[in-house]
Amino acid sequence: MLHIENISKTFNPGTITEKLALHNVSLHLAPGDFVTVIGGNGAGKSTLMNSIAGTYPVDEGRITIDGTDITKWPEHKRAKYIGRVFQDPMMGTAAGMMIEENLAIAARRGKSPTLKWSSSADSRQHFRELLMGLNLGLEDRLESKVGLLSGGQRQALTLLMATMAQPKLLLLDEHTAALDPKTAEKVLLLTDKIIKQQKLTTLMITHNMRDALKYGNRLIMMYEGHILFDIDSEKKKNLGIKDLLAMFEKAAGSELNSDSLLLS
């Protein structure tokens, strides 16, 4: 499904702040794979995600989705295949617009906008049904501005928006990191439900080792711009946090020094 071949990315090349963020990374996702990605700060998780999404171009390598080479495609064109939820709850929705308007935009992800009126009675009914699935009472608030929603509600809405037009690939960039633990868990359960329902191929970054082990059928650990190890579903089932840490020390030859990873 997703084929990443030897991609590299250096930020600010030739300057004092030069940073090799991705080094020869290759990754293949089979259809329906739900891969969790962990790693300390600066490991390259977000760079990998943004390279796939096209936020910036990669220096080397190739990215294909279902055989289509998207390496040179701009961000907005890749959106045809990719649904995304960001870490910042503000990023995924337009705060000043109504829930309905946000959904109408997401419902047409990847299609050129036309001069058709963006909302209709049919679409409204469809949106209401989808919102009911979130169990947040948003189905009665179609005309509320998204800015009035809480962070958790906004992430749930963004998740719905990212998945309502059936993306080939779903990218979740620490999408629960900004939420309180209880809300984070709710949003994660919802995420899992939607992914299973639609059998979505998913890449999910998380800071939380427990979540990384609990969700998905594959786990990759990143370190200093490359993939340290890749654990398949058989091995992942029997793995604990201690095992992960031991594997990390063995592979990286150093202790994991990210507090946020250890504490969570």
Add this chain to the structure above:
Amino acid sequence: MDLVIATVSQGLLWALLAIGVYLTFRVLDIADLTVEGSFPLGAATAATLIVAGSHPLVAIVAACVAGMLAGVVTGILCTKFKIPALLAGILTMIALYSVNLRIMGKANLPLLQQDTIFTIWNLGMDKMMTTLVIGAVIVLVVALLNYWFFGTELGTAVRATGFNPHMIRANGINTDNMVVLGLLLSNGLVAISGALVAQSNGFADVGMGVGTIVIGLASVIIGEVLFGTRSFKNCLISVILGSIVYRAVIAIVLQMGMPPNDLKLFTAILVALALSMPLLQARWNKIRKGGR
């Protein structure tokens, strides 16, 4: 009564400028100074065509197209060449000064004895009432078109671009194109406003764009404060009414004896105060709470 009619009709003619400024300043979240050039561009284009014998309606349409082109220039400068929007607008504005002189061939083009949009139809009313009625009809049509357009998929995408470019790119829309489109529409409206004001005043002048951005902003802010911002429709109506209220305020201070030369200073202070209002209000609330 005459003064009221004159004030309202001036407010209507300038309302298109206010809508244009609203589209950039609020919808796209860009302070677009192209306005200062596209307003006289509209006036110059329309006046030159009318003097050359064109139908006033044709002249207005041509003015609109010219304004749109100016908007596209600014749009390309800031999206394709990554020039900051404020500077891109200034560059186009300065360039338009020369363009406007070229179009008119001189700095001031009178429209005396010429047929204008306000004289070609005999509505059986005096000049002031005719201006009011025609101004109202044009503003109504423009407002309805805007309401329709910004409710379509394309228009919704333009609005979302201003609110959150990340979100709209993640949904597959080229934000650069949306910015260019927004600037095009905005400056088209501003140019129509210039064309109407020139015909109402009876001349086009190369200097008539000075301060138009501030007038537009004043109208937008006054409208928003007095008439609300609940929805896009609400905002459109607010901005139009804001333009009329702004003209009323100007008429009142002039009646009270303020020298006309101080008008721009007055408007600038008004806008500066209005823009700093949220901060001042927050400070004030803090002081009051602290005092308790």
